[in-house]
Amino acid sequence: MGAVSYRLRAEFRTRWKSAGALALVAGIAGAVTLAAVAGARRTTTAFERFRSATDAEDILVNPDNGAESALRSEAVARLPGVAAAAKLTGLAVFDPFGRTLEEVFGPIALASDRAALVTIGRPKLLEGRIPKPHHADEILVDRTFVTRYGLGVGDTWRVAAATNRAPQVDISMDLVRQIRRRMRDHTLEGEFLDLRMRIVGVGIIQSSILTDQGFENPWALFSPEFLRRHPTVVVPYWAELVRFRPGANVGRFQRRVEALVPGEAVAFQTIANTRAKVERAVRPQSGALGAFAIVVGLTGLLVIAQTLVRQTTLDAVDHAALRAIGASRRQLFLLAMGRTVPASFVAALIAVLGAFALSPLTPIGAARVAEPDPGFAFNTPVLLLGALALLVVILLIETIPAWRTSRSMSDTAPTSRPSRISGLLATTGASPVIATGVRMALEPGAGRTAVPVRTTIASAFFAIAAVTGAVVVAASLNHLVDTPGLYGWNWDVSLQVSGEDAVLTAANQRAAGDLLAGDPAVAHSSTLALSAVEIDGHQIPAVGIDPRHPRPGPSMPEGRAPRTGGEIALGARTQRSLGVGIGDRVTVVDQAGKQGLMRVVGRVVLPGLGTYSGSDKTSPGEGAVVTQTALRRLGPDFGRNHILVDFRAGTTGSQQAAVIRNARAASNTDDVIVSRALEPSDVLAYRDVRSTPIVLSTVLALLAMMTLAHGLISSVRRRRRELALLKTLGFTRRQVSSTVAWHASTVVAVALLFGIPLGIAVGRWAWTALANDLGTVVVPVVPWVIFALAIPALLLVANVVAYIPGRIAARLRPATALRGE
Secondary structure (H helix, E strand, C coil): CHHHHHHHHHHHHHHHHHHHHHHHHHHHHHHHHHHHHHHHHHHHHHHHHHHHHHCCCCEEEEECCHHHCCCCHHHHHCCCCEEEEEEEEECCEECCCCCCHHHHHCCEEEEECCCECCCECCCEEEEECCCCCCCCCEEEECHHHHHHHCCCCCCEEEEEEEECCCCCCCCCHHHHHHHHHHHHHCCCCCCEEEEEEEEEEEEECHHHCCCCCCCCCCEEEECCHHHHHCCCECCCCEEEEEEECCCCCHHHHHHHHHHHCCCCCEEEEEHHHHHHHHHHHHHHHHHHHHHHHHHHHHHHHHHHHHHHHHHHHHHHHHHHHHHHCCCCHHHHHHHHHHHHHHHHHHHHHHHHHHHHHHHHHCCCCHHHHHCCCCCCCCCHHHHHHHHHHHHHHHHHHHHHHHHHHHHCCCCCCCCCCCCHHHHHHHHCCCCHHHHHHHHHHHCCCCHHHCCCHHHHHHHHHHHHHHHHHHHHHHHHHHHHHHCHHHHCCCCCEEEEECCCCHHHHHHHHHHHHHHHHHCCCEEEEEEEEEEEEEECCEEEEEEEECCCCCCCCCEEEEECCCCCCCEEEECHHHHHHHCCCCCCEEEEECCCCCEEEEEEEEEEECCCCCCCCCCCCCECCECEEEEHHHHHHHCCCCCCEEEEEEECCCCCHHHHHHHHHHHHHHHCCCCEEEECCCCCHHHHHHHHCCCHHHHHHHHHHHHHHHHHHHHHHHHHHHCHHHHHHHHHCCCCHHHHHHHHHHHHHHHHHHHHHHHHHHHHHHHHHHHHHHHHHHCCCCCCCCCHHHHHHHHHHHHHHHHHHCHHHHHHHHCCCHHHHHHHC
16 A cells, blocks of 8 residues: 555646646536536425515415405404414505506505514515514515515605595596695595605515516505504405414315305415415426536536546556556556545535535526525535535546556557548548548547547537527427417407496496497407316316307317306316316315316316405416306305407407497496406416526537537647648648548537437427426427527537637647657
8 A cells, every 4th residue: 555655646746737627627517516406406495495484374365355344353363273363454555646547556555463474474575674563654565566666775655545534436547636636735634644654675475476467566564553553544455364283274274264254255375376386487497407417417427537537548558567566456446546536525625615606596586586595505415415426426437447457467558449430431532631520520549649529529419409408498488478378368358347346347347348249340259257166175266258158268278168067177287186187077065065066178278367466366277167157156256257358350459449448438437457468477487587498508508619629629639649640741731720620510510410309309398398287288399490590500619619729730840749759
């Protein structure tokens, strides 16, 4: 062992640079890989850590009758299975300086008791602080509020609050302008309060991590002192935050709440629904990070393996001399391993420190919003186990060449097998420049002239396959976002018509529907009713359709829409969660508590539809569709109907606007919401991160270019003798440079030949899996034009990368190179 250690010390003084380079390359590859793995884990777990850090609620109870409901907060809190409960009180607070009714009455003003949003469902602070309990003029707002009103921490929000002395009049912009004038003239006379609220914080709550389009209401949290200071402010609605005991049955709790107020409609927002949406939103990001880690790890593994094999083979040239002076095979093996051990430990340390330094870049997507502890994070299991794995892998890779070379008695390096393709080019009369460049790209050489050919080709192959797959996924995602029918929105516009009470709402909806049905610019119109039904013990958000007027309606990629009261269509994820398919029967419970069977006749794709912001909503893969007659029997009546309109082909924008104006006039109310292609939270989450696959694949492409440049420079440096002989035989500088260019082009051509087909196949498979998980209509898109343009572009990039190595080769002096050999 003394001889081995002496030899290692002697070698270290002359070879520490190569060992350091190996440690740096392995450490950087390990750091990026570990950072991606830790980032994927951080992305996946962010929501649950958010819930733990904020003591988030398990369910939100939202009585449809609001303050007039017979449901009592105290009764909900006393139900079996409830561990803690807190009340949120809605306030009749509005911004009279808004330009539209949506801006005026859009904000959701909530006054918390001492538990709501303080001990249960605490906001994650993005800026500032929580309002102090005894400060009536302090509020906390969300990001949507900041964006819509341009106000932040330290600003003052001037609002009006209706009191119990305010007259009962129709809400209109005329009323808003009147209140605005009276606020300026200070003549509100107790009917409304003129308030100036100071914004002390910005935060997010569980329900605002992901929001369906059309439900992005800005909210403001008032302190408990506000209601005590202003007891006359109108309280139109309230909600209860509930946290369950372990093992509590959510469906049983919902039935008990409904039993407290027979005949009333109560909406629920469950953690199961929210968690499922967040998990679906973060799955593509965590999957992309995982795939990125695999590709970078494999590429780094190839580079490390090629470097170790080449270096060990070169070092084995001295083995014959060492054997002659008494070195044993065991000592030669330990000598080879000993050269690698220090570099492997340094690489592991670099990997850990590098991954920790990269940790602030994650999590990504929706998980970044939920992350309770942004910034640097030391993921102990991933980083320590990953460092140990890197250390072991490097030593295992070195074991094979170390054992082989220690058994070899030869003092010459083995020769490499010639390439058949380069041989074929030489025999068919191809240009010497082309034949030589192709041979240099495909033949690694041996001994001191060995070049990492396989690593270069493999890294280019992996990068091209990954980029191709990412482009297919990105193109398919863009097609999904730009094609509303794929996520269930199969109509041009949706109208929500309301009124002062249920009777007026129904009358207004009938008037608008009758006008639309007879308008010549309308091709088809139909209605959707919204509620929820109990299926096999699960509360499922449901939509009721009129089978007499089925068009337009939700997308039905399989089966058909229900036509009778005994038929139902379900979303893909709802089918999976219930374990049923088309043709099976499910058990439903009607409002009287009577059970019945319904036959599944189709798979439906629904957009994000719901009765309230604080209620479970349908999504492309979740929800049920029944007839409106069946929905009235099975679910509570929320009075939430959508009128769906398909315009005739060729109608102009002005004609469509005229139809909507006429519908508004016929409904006899200003409370008409017109929507076009509202995206569910799932699609919104994908839209926000659709550049992620391209960003990650771009990093891989840059890594492949660096590997290609390294391979070319190594080839030029190690094949100096061969290049010198070529120049001696008559190659000009331009021909030598062209040889290097053909070398680069061959590497990329081989990678393109195999990488693009594999990438397309993987991309189509990945998108099909994502779309099936999301529940949308599956339509993978392959952008052939992009790929057709990419092939010459990548070959051009390869030649650009080859420019500098080619110039170095062209300037080589034959006499100097051959003298050195």
